[in-house]
Amino acid sequence: MASSSVDDRSPWAVFLIFLRLGLTSFGGPIAHLGYFREEFVSRRQWLSERSYADLVALCQFLPGPASSQVGMALGLSRAGYRGALAAWLGFTMPSAIALILLALGIASQGDGLPAGALHGLKVVAVAVVAQAVWGMARNLCPDAPRVTLMAAAACIVLLLPSAWTQVGVIVAAAVVGLLLFHPSSAPGSDELSVTVSRRAGACWLTLFFVLLAGLPVLAAVLPGQAVDLVDAFYRAGALVFGGGHVVLPLLQAEVVPTGWVDSQAFLAGYGAAQAVPGPLFTFAAFLGASLEGEPSGWSGGLLCLLAIFLPSFLLVAGALPFWEQLRRSLRMQAALAGINAAVVGLLLAALYQPVWTSAIGGAGDFGLALIALVALMFWKLPPWLVVAGSGLAGWGLSLAASTF
Template sequence: MINKQNIRIFYIFLSLGLRSFGGPVAHMGYFHKEFVQARKWLDEKEFADITAMCQFLPGPASSQTGFSIGLRKGGMPGAFAAWLGFTLPSVVVMVLAAYGLSSFSFLRDSFIIPGLLMLTVAVVAQAVWSMGSRLCTDNPLRILAATSAFAVLVTGHPLIQVLVILCAGGAGYLIYNEPTRMKQNSIIPYGRSATLLGIFFTLLVALPAAAALSGNESLRLFEIFYRAGAIVFGGGHVVLPLLQAETAGGLFLGDDTFLSGYGIAQLVPGPLFTFSAFVGTTAGGFITGLVCLLGIFMSTFLLVPAVLPIWDHLSAKNWASASLKGVNAGVVGILLAALYNPVWVKGVHSSYDFAVCMGAFAMLKFAKAPIWATALFCIAMAYFRQA
């Protein structure tokens, strides 16, 4: 149902989709600033709980987080409004790139992307600071967050984030004997959760057989991208080898075209999984591009509304509330690790960059400057460095 609230959700997420550079962890920082600090749609604990759930699920964590926020605010229509708004800008760019408008290489040498990456460092740093100060309120939680960051940085394996969340939850359960109850209502009945989970697993099993029997190219691509979104942890960079093996090398497009499209995807804001639209459009035109896009995000549409009410229900239990204290500390640790790699690694290359990031952080944290003003500051400083 389209109403004013869902239209508002769409435009808010469209704004985020136009300016959220830096990958999924950076997106979490932008979501935190927008929905926890600015709009007060969520408190720190609610945001951390959603983030933990989406880190635990396979698929695109930042898109799942946005979908969850839209679901809480406007039900399923609000969830799809959030997804559409956040995804649309990068989809448009990737479809245009597939049709030959791929001369985006000039951005690589411009001052705009470095400026936005420095802004991203400040945004993520502010999110880690805010979440850490409110969720890691004692030494055991601070140690748990630091240990989680250590584990993620040392191993670097995509599945380590899931293991960190599980271990942090277990530690929280063992440490905290008198947790605070959390009162949250399920958004979707449990019967529907079971149905959605059933559809998720049925598609995972049935689609490969259906694609092989039919010989239909669009169905085959849908199956490839659905499987990629349904079984891969760690985001777009992790899904790259799977997609390259299944679609490139002359199967649907050449390796050079595949890698060129992936390079363009690094330059645009919004979710990296919109690279699927480039592959599909290159392989079979606009409709095939939409098929691939829906395929890779289908697990999000099924898993988030299926798992969120279960997650809410468990969070109201005493033992689960204790575990979630640990889980939330683990999430802070994961974000702290990601602040260094990839956000810091990509955005800070000199003492000048570090100074700009510090200035942007101070603007956001202490001067309460709007994000657009901080972005202009970072871009201007990047221009003066290049000039």
């Protein structure tokens, strides 16, 4: 496999790459995985299609924001712990800053973009996810059994929409893979480079559980809003499967009844979080900046942001060393053949619901999505340029519709 450049292995280079993604990755976690695949598998060749799919499968198993965890893992494999921090910071910082500014009343990202432009950004997510599904299916579903498994996974999660259904489908696909597929040899060079030792991984996982059990005790012993906030947001990041939308009711239950944030501000911030690029978990920064009492503003926003993402870092750093060991075995390779087909099915289901259903409302939307797909797949234009063009085109279509 080709490698991009030596400079790509510095934390600063990792930060700049993820910063560009953090500024342009609209469309939610499934679209983010599509952007990552295009950037790191197709363009930079940091890892193979199979390694990327294995990494996505691992992050689907872990609680927390899957796309952010994939980004942390990519940064960790490229430049160690500093690379993981650089990847998270670059991908998260733009939306976190925008939402903190919104909470402070200095700027409003949600109201600052015309509705037509926002709709254009939703439409381009259709093209991004479709490109990812097509590319991954071509590599990971090369025969009839795996295509069938992909289709079955997509149908099940569409008929029974739930984060637990997704986990159940992946587990069932692993069993099917063990029964049906018999790889002749484990991969040699096709692996994700991980500098974390198994001993260090065990320490990170231990710290994850110690904080999960210990923070509620600490909050009871040391009453104060700062400790309570860390406890509430750490728990939200540690116990939620399915990404940002699933964490909404848990955060609402933590901050609204307690009087930390009023319900109107909560809903306004959640709406604005849909309009910014990057991970939806940065909604925590808005909530922290909107708090009554102290900490609030920038300090509250940063505290809540760090608390909700900390479990993801601990889980990724803790799980990757063991994951790399497991995925080298023949039995795990057989299971992963089934899991990867199911992961493509999950992406295919997400392409329809919510990506397609929330973006495509007529012939104009379909045409714009088709143009974006051709630009990405055949003209090989940079994703950020296609995103910007789709936003402008959505704005133009909106103006034309209001004029005529």
